[in-house]
Amino acid sequence: MEDNNKNALYCSHCGALIDEEDDYEEVNGEIVCTDCFERHTTTCDRCGETIWTDDSYGDEYTTLCHHCYENHYTRCSCCDTLIHEDDAAGISYVKDDKVTIFKKPKPAHKIHFNEPNGTKAVMGHTRLATQGDKKHNFNNHPFSGHADKEFAFAHNGVLWNDKDLRKEGVIPTSYIDTDSYIGVQLIEKQGKLDFDSLQYMAETVEGNFTFTMLDQYNSLYIIKGSNPMYLLHFETIGLYVYASTETIMKKALKQLGLHKFESKRVDTEEGDILRIDRSGKITRSQFEPRIYRSKYLSWYDDDCSSYYNIHEEILLEYCGCYGVDSTDVELLLDYGYTCDEIEDMLADHRLLHEALRDVKYMYGEDIYEGCYGGAF
Template structure:
């Protein structure tokens, strides 16, 4: 699992020191979801700027230019792609015909190699599974709720994405957690979980401010415009489906044979069945996942967060 966090100060009500303190505190609190690397992306004079390092958040000194109003952040627990190679860390830079964007991802994607072949995408030195989302969006040629939906319907695994461009911040909500608050004063804050946000609110004494939670469900896209307006989109979330689907049970004996007695994966039969149904994995997906016991454990840890 990884941590997503950020801020949209659409009325410009926060001063530079307040924005820096909010982002640093959000990053530090999000470290519980990933300590291998930390990064932020923001718009400066209409251009995407990305700052990321292979450091836990509390060791990364975050500073922001005076006129920055949107910040998108990420704390990483590395699975695929070494965090010591900074190109593998989030956020990622992307370019399309109308400009540029940055993308961050919480979750694990299992069909990145398959999609790179199927979609005829170029090879890349970036080893992180998340980067396939950048390549799919670059191929789309533009960023809007429709093209983001196309991307979300192609990837398989667990995810919530955030995408930043000149039009604002997009949130593509899959089955990974996300928590968004709107402060009536004129800004938004977000984190991966309510617990992280509650810690930040208490530490920064923001509980006294009037605010409301913005609900976002799996299969939904929220576009937070730079002026504070909200746009909505939807996509077909293939992760959640009828557990009674008979084709899933055709694999059950094959999968559970891997979990009899002691195994390298430290996963029970019940957890494996939940993994099948919650993530909609087929036989090839499971085999690929089981090549890395660390990835198996990360997915199980994330499933346990939902219980």
């Protein structure tokens, strides 16, 4: 009997004896009975780690472990809303005919940016790291490039053939681990920054993207792939402003006071290449967008011809970085929400929760519960 007591297992949470034939789980190295595991543990929406329910640092819509909360989220100082922080931020501008880049491995709201007087153009970027350690500042945007002129390079999206291009010898290996950097290397390989080299770059990379570049002569280039781009022209004050989505644009304009001025949207479509020179003149070219077959099929469709476009697929791939289940994104896409709308929801879980609740009501409880399982 004494030997049996030495070998006995007890739940670290409730103290119950776990029989030899009973299953058990481990949480942070501690043995837990299945009843306590089901009743008192949950999963971090960002990293997938099992944690105690009482140790969740999220809100009613998002479950977070302490590490993810401390390193990737913050709270609004006014209303206490949970906010996903970007991992790094940077700007580029031209000073004395030279491209200057200032970037830090910190969220944008924690960095104080100062551009010199007389600056004609500023290109900014906030990063959610998916490849390349943000702590190494050389992995963060914007990147510096050199062809027939100096330029700064930024990318919104994810590229997935960077390793293949290096393995095939198309571009050399680099100490910069970020997938986006292959765009710089492909332009540098052409030895020039113009519409031809940008077309070559855009048609060589695989993934979802919108690229922006600022050269040393204050010309801004926009390569519109499947990722969103919202560009406005304020003709009366001689200003162009761009952002990834309309929602982000409206918030920024209101904060800057620019919402008081009349503006007109500049249309951009996938495959467009734009160049805005220092005088505000726009010239255009095009590239041929790639068509990808998605590995995701609609939940209601057994027909293998069903597929998502590349922007939709990338949302499904990386929504987990925001603590959102891909099945919930599938539901919203199938219901008819656009990628831009869903991107806004990823940044604001209150909007996401409201949309899922409405879709759940429209589809019916049984369909939703049987096919989808978000943590909201």
